[in-house]
């Protein structure tokens with residue numbers, strides 16, 4: 270199978286797929302999902318492992334080389350490790366990464382290491398057990414913390430993802446930055462996005478990336494900007510003498526669309542070519558209608574050549590309809 274380069278209609282290379290393997294989660298982070306009344310997808314609505322393998326093989330042949338498994342919580346999906354084993358052996362797939370809350374991850378770390386997982390993004394919004402419980406509506410801080418320690422011990426690169434929420438975890442920003450003194454982790458602060466499954470919208474954001482950075486810089490004046498890796502969604506910084514580093518992701522301000530190299534497939538098998546679009550192609554239906562590989566590739570190419578230039582255009586295309594999805598079906 271010969272892999273090739275894939276470009277969108279704006280000349281941006283596409284080489285990165287973020288795949289939500291489930292919409293189910295063992296936390297109820299208030300910025301992501303409602304506490305109750307969540308309508309989980311019936312299992313038959315999820316892509317099967319065979320369908321996922323087929324999709325990734327097709328995309329790998331087209332030019333996708335990096336995969337991130339996300340959810341929902343990926344480790345809630347039964348037998349996730351067997352899927353990871355298969356994905357890591359697909360020709361053309363060079364990097365496999367996982368985004369997880371860490372609660373069920375610990376026992377799998379040795380195998381993740383041996384499979385050569387590129388990195389784990391661990392979601393952790395606070396270092397305080399009570400605030401963790403308030404934000405996630407579950408008392409599971411200790412498990413996430415233990416997973417962080419195990420990942421570090423196994424020397425799997427770890428990024429901590431922290432959603433910055435006005436009035437909720439502002440007091441955690443500096444302690445999380447302080448973690449980088451001792452630990453070789455990247456702590457990335459993410460602007461809160463309007464994907465909480467309840468359609469609650471705000472036109473402005475209080476804790477923008479600029480405000481987050483100002484707070485960090487006023488406490489760490491030696492903060493140094495470091496070069497951004499290609500397609501980075503974060504502005505990256507280092508504090509001299511610290512083992513880890515710090516990043517800020519302007520997810521709401523959307524400053525990084527110009528170099529966006531990623532596509533998403535939701536838990537129900539729908540392609541999104543922009544986080545802010547409405548879903549542009551139902552891949553699961555194509556597969557279940559019995560379409561051939563070539564037919565599916567042609568549909569994928571059509572979608573890639575009609576990509577909005579940025580998240581604002583994507584929102585306009587959905588005629589201003591506010592996003593009501595939960596991030597747990599999109600995968601972050």
Ligand code: SAM
Nearest residue numbers: 301340341342368369370392430461462596601
């Ligand atoms: N369950 C996994 C986890 O917790 O990492 C993977 C799925 S979760 C939806 C992926 C990422 O999306 C997490 O880092 C989470 O914090 C982030 N996320 C969810 N809702 C968000 C929102 N409204 N704004 C910004 N980030 C959000």
